[in-house]
Amino acid sequence: MNFSWSRVGAIVRKELRDYRRNRFVIFTMSALPLLFIVMTMIQLFALKATISSARLNDRIGLSMLYMLLIPTMVPSALTAYSVVGEREQGTLEPILITPITREEFLVGKALAAFAPTIVIAYVLFGVFLGAAELFAHPVVISAIFERSHVLIQLLFTPLLAGWAIWMGIAISARSTDVRAAQQLAIVASLPPLVVVALMSFNIIPASAPLAIGLAVGLLVLDVYGWRAVAAVFDRERLISGSHE
Numbered sequence: 138m139n140f141s142w143s144r145v146g147a148i149v150r151k152e153l154r155d156y157r158r159n160r161f162v163i164f165t166m167s168a169l170p171l172l173f174i175v176m177t178m179i180q181l182f183a184l185k186a187t188i189s190s191a192r193l194n195d196r197i198g199l200s201m202l203y204m205l206l207i208p209t210m211v212p213s214a215l216t217a218y219s220v221v222g223e224r225e226q227g228t229l230e231p232i233l234i235t236p237i238t239r240e241e242f243l244v245g246k247a248l249a250a251f252a253p254t255i256v257i258a259y260v261l262f263g264v265f266l267g268a269a270e271l272f273a274h275p276v277v278i279s280a281i282f283e284r285s286h287v288l289i290q291l292l293f294t295p296l297l298a299g300w301a302i303w304m305g306i307a308i309s310a311r312s313t314d315v316r317a318a319q320q321l322a323i324v325a326s327l328p329p330l331v332v333v334a335l336m337s338f339n340i341i342p343a344s345a346p347l348a349i350g351l352a353v354g355l356l357v358l359d360v361y362g363w364r365a366v367a368a369v370f371d372r373e374r375l376i377s378g379s380h381e
Contacts, residue, residue, distance in 0.1 A: 144237050148245025149252075151232075152219075156253070165214045166253060170207050174261045177203040181269055184277045193280050201286050202334050204265060207258045208298035209326050215250040216305030217322035221312045239370045243363050247302045251295075254302075258294045285348070292352055293333050299359030301326035307366045329355055 156162045180200040184193065223229035232242070266287070269278055281287065305322035312318035332351060335341040 140238065140240060144241045145245045145248065148232075148237070148242060149249045152246060152249030153253075156215075156249070161218065162215060165211060166257060169211055169214070170257050170261055173203045173206050174264065177265055178268060181265070181273055181277070184274065190280075193277070197277070197280055197286055198334070200265075201290055202330075204258070204262055204290060205293065205297060205330060205333060207261060208254055208294045209301050209330050210323055211257065212250045212254045212298050213301045213305045213322040213326045214319055215254075216246065216302050217309050217312075217318040218315055219246045219250070219306055220309040221318050222309070222315050225315060240363060240367050243306060243366055243370065246306055247299075247363065250302050250305075251298055254298045255295055258298070262290055262294070289333060289336065289348070292348070293329075293355070296352060296355035296359060297326070297329055297333070299362065300329050300355055303359070303362035303366055307369060310366070310370050 156166070177200045180196055180203070184196055188196070220229065223232070266281075269281055273281075301322070304325040305318075308322045308325060309318045312321070329351070332341070336348065336351075341347070
């Protein structure tokens with residue numbers, strides 16, 4: 138059966154409808170981003186013009202790290218629920234017995250988590266930059282735009298989201314408990330974020346070749362992640378309910 142984007146679109150639409158009816162999803166997509174933007178604002182407005190350059194960069198790096206937690210943790214929580222959650226509710230089997238391929242199923246699940254995550258992450262980052270421009274000290278504003286903080290945020294937000302999504306779906310497909318799947322998915326999504334954080338704090342000297350290399354590596358993993366996840370996606374096991 139050829140890959141069909143129309144069937145992928147059907148999965149995406151179904152997922153977005155389910156999101157609106159799921160309290161856990163509404164909480165995840167609202168409370169977590171709000172928590173991270175509040176923590177970022179606290180860091181931002183606590184900065185003083187007299188702070189040393191090194192400490193200023195570290196504090197801004199911490200603020201950027203809070204913002205990058207949005208495209209890391211939000212899709213992790215959503216996709217960790219995507220398969221095991223439907224199986225617990227009894228809605229997974231009716232989907233899997235339709236003529237949809239596993240690749241279409243997985244890509245649809247991924248896109249449904251990716252789109253709202255990116256919108257939320259970029260909107261809140263815009264709010265952060267607007268608040269900094271209006272209320273932060275000029276020294277702080279200059280430090281935010283002087284270094285590669287903005288570029289790292291814009292570049293790595295979709296890449297980290299993609300990694301988190303494929304990790305979450307892979308774990309969800311092999312799990313039997315929603316909470317365990319969510320915890321494992323969040324842990325599995327963190328390694329690339331750790332590297333980005335080390336670059337933000339200048340523990341690993343940020344350079345164009347390093348940033349480009351990491352970005353390209355994440356992009357390749359994101360683009361071909363559905364193939365890797367599909368390889369371990371056991372449709373028959375999920376339909377039969379076997380946990381072996």
